[in-house]
Amino acid sequence: MKWLWMTMALAAGMAVSIQAGVNGGLGRRVGVLEGSFVSFLIGTIVLFLVQLFFGKGELIAMFSVPKWQLIGGILGAFYVFVMVLIVPKVGVANSLMAVVAGQLVMSSIVDHFGLFGGQRIPFDLTRFAAIGFLFLALWLFFRK
Template identity: 45%
Template sequence: MKWLYILLSLVGGMLAGLQAPINGSLGKKIGSLEGAFTSFFVGTLFLTFVALFFGKGQLVQLLQVPKWNLLGGLLGAVFVTITIISVPKVGAAAAILAAIVGQLVISMVIDHFGLFGVPKIPMNINRLFGLLFMLAALFFIYRGNAAS
């Protein structure tokens, strides 16, 4: 059953891959910060509807969570803004792969130390090789940009 979550994450990654060039195009037309704002505004409208009609009604618990739990939105806004700036300069593939490699690096640190309440999964040779292959992929994808 865990494979379902892998598949779901794969779809989420595909959506992020679509989001990057769409937002990059928007940013070129209206400005990077304006594009990021518009992207989050549309997302906020969508999530407001979903939360109101399909949520668990626990939004009042927001005042009880540790304040660092609220950083996710800020980090997401910075990520989207960086993507909007990067995609028109290096292309969707290089920008997204660089973002994935960055996510992989920090995720492996989080896993290794069991930070933020995730299960502790120590670094091992298989994970290290996976990271090295991703770095190699980033090198070749970026290098392929120069060929065109």
């Protein structure tokens, strides 16, 4: 079952690459803020329809969760905006390499402290070395 989840994550990563390229083109055509809005609007409509047919029917529970759990949409909008802005300037691969570096640094901090109710996974020398290699790869990607 673990391989299924990892395969789904790999597919999601591939989808993000396609999304970045598509959104970058959209932003060039209609404007950065407008492209970000259109991307989120279409995603919202699709998720609304999917949750109508396959959801648990507990959407109203969003009013009872801790308010900090609602910032995911803001963070997602920030991500889409930044990608629409930078992909046309530095390319999909460079943009996503920087995103992955940022994700791994922050996720290592989240894991180390067990933030947001997650499992505590200590930051050790192996993870430090992996992030160091990641930043070396990032430098190689951005190097002309």
